[in-house]
Amino acid sequence: MNCEAMDFSKEWKFFLGEQENGQAVEFNDADWDTIDVPHDWSVEASFSEELEGATGYLPGGIGWYRKTFEAPHHPVAYLHFDGVYNQATVYLNGEKLGDHPYGYSPFYFEVSDKLKHGRNVLAVRVDHSRYCDSRWYTGSGIYRSVELLGAAKTHIPVWGTFVTTPKVSTEMATVQVQVEVRNPDGATVATSIFDPAGNHVAEHSMPASKAIIQSMEVANPMLWDVDGPNLYTAVTTVSVDGGAVDEYTTRFGIRTIRFDAAEGFFLNGKNRKIKGVCLHHDGGCVGAAVPKDVWRRRFAALKAGGCNAIRIAHNPGSSEFLDLCDEMGLLVQDEFFDEWDNPKDKRKNMNEQHDDYISRGSAEYFQEWAERDLKDTMRSHRNHPCIFQWSIGNEIEWTYPRNAEATGFFDADWSGNYFWEQPPHSIDEIKRLLKELPRGEYDIGETAQKLAKWTKALDTSRPVIANCILPSSSYESGYADALDIIGFSYRRVIYDYGHRHYPKLPVMGTENLAQWHEWKAIEERPFVSGTFLWTGIDYMGESNGQWPITTTRSGLLDRAGFEKGSFHMMKTLWSEEPHVHLTTQTLEKSPYHTNNGDLGETDPKAWERKLWVWHDVNTHWNYNDGEMVAVEVYSNCASVELFLNGESLGVKHLKDFDDRIYKWAVPFKAGKLEAKAVNVSDKLITAGIPVSIQLVADGCHVIAQLVDAEGTPVKTDEREISFDATGGRILGVDNGAPDSTQDYQSNKVATSQGRCLVVVEGTCNVSASAKGLAGAHIAVEAV
Numbered sequence: 001m002n003c004e005a006m007d008f009s010k011e012w013k014f015f016l017g018e019q020e021n022g023q024a025v026e027f028n029d030a031d032w033d034t035i036d037v038p039h040d041w042s043v044e045a046s047f048s049e050e051l052e053g054a055t056g057y058l059p060g061g062i063g064w065y066r067k068t069f070e071a072p073h074h075p076v077a078y079l080h081f082d083g084v085y086n087q088a089t090v091y092l093n094g095e096k097l098g099d100h101p102y103g104y105s106p107f108y109f110e111v112s113d114k115l116k117h118g119r120n121v122l123a124v125r126v127d128h129s130r131y132c133d134s135r136w137y138t139g140s141g142i143y144r145s146v147e148l149l150g151a152a153k154t155h156i157p158v159w160g161t162f163v164t165t166p167k168v169s170t171e172m173a174t175v176q177v178q179v180e181v182r183n184p185d186g187a188t189v190a191t192s193i194f195d196p197a198g199n200h201v202a203e204h205s206m207p208a209s210k211a212i213i214q215s216m217e218v219a220n221p222m223l224w225d226v227d228g229p230n231l232y233t234a235v236t237t238v239s240v241d242g243g244a245v246d247e248y249t250t251r252f253g254i255r256t257i258r259f260d261a262a263e264g265f266f267l268n269g270k271n272r273k274i275k276g277v278c279l280h281h282d283g284g285c286v287g288a289a290v291p292k293d294v295w296r297r298r299f300a301a302l303k304a305g306g307c308n309a310i311r312i313a314h315n316p317g318s319s320e321f322l323d324l325c326d327e328m329g330l331l332v333q334d335e336f337f338d339e340w341d342n343p344k345d346k347r348k349n350m351n352e353q354h355d356d357y358i359s360r361g362s363a364e365y366f367q368e369w370a371e372r373d374l375k376d377t378m379r380s381h382r383n384h385p386c387i388f389q390w391s392i393g394n395e396i397e398w399t400y401p402r403n404a405e406a407t408g409f410f411d412a413d414w415s416g417n418y419f420w421e422q423p424p425h426s427i428d429e430i431k432r433l434l435k436e437l438p439r440g441e442y443d444i445g446e447t448a449q450k451l452a453k454w455t456k457a458l459d460t461s462r463p464v465i466a467n468c469i470l471p472s473s474s475y476e477s478g479y480a481d482a483l484d485i486i487g488f489s490y491r492r493v494i495y496d497y498g499h500r501h502y503p504k505l506p507v508m509g510t511e512n513l514a515q516w517h518e519w520k521a522i523e524e525r526p527f528v529s530g531t532f533l534w535t536g537i538d539y540m541g542e543s544n545g546q547w548p549i550t551t552t553r554s555g556l557l558d559r560a561g562f563e564k565g566s567f568h569m570m571k572t573l574w575s576e577e578p579h580v581h582l583t584t585q586t587l588e589k590s591p592y593h594t595n596n597g598d599l600g601e602t603d604p605k606a607w608e609r610k611l612w613v614w615h616d617v618n619t620h621w622n623y624n625d626g627e628m629v630a631v632e633v634y635s636n637c638a639s640v641e642l643f644l645n646g647e648s649l650g651v652k653h654l655k656d657f658d659d660r661i662y663k664w665a666v667p668f669k670a671g672k673l674e675a676k677a678v679n680v681s682d683k684l685i686t687a688g689i690p691v692s693i694q695l696v697a698d699g700c701h702v703i704a705q706l707v708d709a710e711g712t713p714v715k716t717d718e719r720e721i722s723f724d725a726t727g728g729r730i731l732g733v734d735n736g737a738p739d740s741t742q743d744y745q746s747n748k749v750a751t752s753q754g755r756c757l758v759v760v761e762g763t764c765n766v767s768a769s770a771k772g773l774a775g776a777h778i779a780v781e782a783v
Helices: 292-304 319-328 366-381 403-409 427-436 444-460 471-477 490-501 514-521 565-575
Strands: 005-006 013-014 033-035 061-070 076-081 088-092 093-102 106-112 119-129 146-151 159-167 170-178 188-193 199-205 209-221 233-238 243-252 257-259 264-267 275-277 309-312 331-335 388-395 463-468 485-489 505-511 530-534 581-588 591-596 598-600 628-635 639-644 647-653 661-667 672-677 678-687 690-699 701-707 720-726 729-734 748-752 755-769 776-782
Touching: 076 088, 076 309, 093 106, 106 729, 159 233, 159 243, 159 275, 159 331, 170 188, 170 233, 170 243, 199 209, 243 319, 275 331, 292 319, 292 701, 319 331, 366 388, 366 444, 388 444, 388 485, 403 427, 427 471, 444 463, 444 471, 463 471, 463 505, 471 485, 471 490, 471 748, 485 490, 490 505, 490 514, 505 514, 514 530, 514 565, 565 628, 581 672, 598 661, 628 639, 628 672, 639 661, 647 661, 690 755, 690 776, 701 720, 701 776, 720 729, 729 748, 748 755
Parallel strands: 275 309, 275 530, 309 331, 331 388, 388 463, 463 485, 485 505, 505 530
Antiparallel strands: 005 146, 013 033, 013 061, 061 119, 076 106, 076 146, 088 093, 088 119, 159 170, 170 209, 188 199, 188 233, 233 243, 257 264, 581 628, 591 598, 628 661, 639 647, 639 672, 672 678, 690 701, 701 755, 720 748, 720 755, 729 755, 755 776
16 A cells, blocks of 8 residues: 555554543553454354344453554554444544444544654544344454554555556556545656566556546456456556655456346456355454455365355455455455445344344444445455445345335235245336335435445446345335346346346346255346355354354355355356265255155255255265165266265266256165266265374364274264464364354364364464374464
């Protein structure tokens, strides 16, 4: 960013609780904890059934942060926060700089005239006493990065550049760099473009003004794409009297995006389906303060499964999150809000049905802060090539009652199923009811238009979208009129309805089920751009009344980032690489029965209406002798042959399974079960008793698996494993089980399916031990 950024991550003081005069310069904080930021205090607590399941049975509260530092040697300084959850009040040297209520948007203060020579004291009060203010786990505290930025009097301010590529071909790309300059008189601005290999490829120089646009041509551009995320760098130098006074670096990508109402989505001129997932912002055992390497492991798994896009649901993401998507080649829908004018019920995904202090959320300050939060987010994020859509809202219609009523879905006389039925009311009836039903204080269409206008004021290179839970009313309420693309939330049954009646507005699924029937509906319709599945990864919260389940289980990966059955099903649909995945389950726990030696379902069409959670399957071959086992194979191969101890149990063909799941009924016999297709296979081996722990390092993660004397994973025996990280620090432990209420901030955890993991920081030697087992150790380098 600017010429000097002071790292503000280390040596903070933290106190959980209220502190009178905690902002004072002279204040005894010797008994406060010393911590680093990013920091999430909620994840450090124990789960409690007495708390709210909406936010994962973890607490909020009030916390104070203090940092003492030396002022930078620059005439201008900015204090930049990427995110504080939430209701932050910031003080510098005892003076209040300001408040920031929204927990997801970045913000900054210019502090040039408030810094003192020598010692300075920064204090931040975070009030998350309304800890059930969201429908998912939020975390608490300074959970994203903080920087102190220094600059000369003449300089480019925070978020002061915007790079676009309005014309792109294989031979040439036009790169436009908008630059904002403070105190520009007598200055010049020169921008140099460097390609991904660091080669200088273009430059432009001109006299400075408050806002300028520099246009350059880049020959034979290397395009940013999900298959090749090439990143260019623009280095903008501000000079006065021939001497450089400021340098600002902007990373960007050269690419084109286009949505067509008839043909779908095009990236760099190539028609492709969006194979996306929705993600909340927690990282499991590390809470909301997620190290970049945690996201790296998760993104790598999702990409290996064929995923090419992420919807950050339902709030703006961190800069580090977006940096990684830029680097790894993942398209991003950046979403601004889950609430607008009216509140949602945090315990239910509907309009507000409670009136209590702890559940008041962002609707409380939307009127005052929405424009600032939206625009600050865009200014901070808009240079990321991964972002290809701006979403102005998620399932907002619930909170404007007449919109729900106009659809007819929830009328007292209607007895259908929302997921699978066409709109009960005709378009004319919806129009009539929207005119006749009483409006609230605010109108959904007017608010949507306002948000879209603010968005387009800052960026017209990306489309505006929203996730619509009641699209049949949104088309007529003015909401859809504000959008460039309409997103459907669990309404794949009306893709044809939308395309037929509103053919000029592109449509896609923006929240869908991780099931074959969802993708089938998209695959069969060229006009549907793609989908975002709910969800890519299990997330904490939205589990009210389900104790001890603290986690929503709809992910392709579990809370610890381990693959689930739905991951492998979607991989067979999304990846062209041949794939075979073998699972088993006792017949009585499976959705099947035996039929002449084969597996059958009571309802052979049941797969067409499966919802969020994948049915229970195992990845082991340990049962009772002779016990009938339901064997499933997920594969995109045309045929698969199953073997038990080398003996063929038959070849089956994908075309014979409408649900795309190969099935066998197999009486259990110890040994090796193996599924084979052309050039790819998967196997399960009967395991003995665990004798040791096997450790595998993956970035900052160390995965521990119980194994038997032959090294076979043991997945039917659980043990408590203790970890030690000599030379580093343990950030958290987890086993991925949704009903685990073990403390995250610990050095020990019981396994689930014979495995668990520890997340560490620093270069260290990690050891693992368990009663009665041989221990193990491994060297780790985790930043």
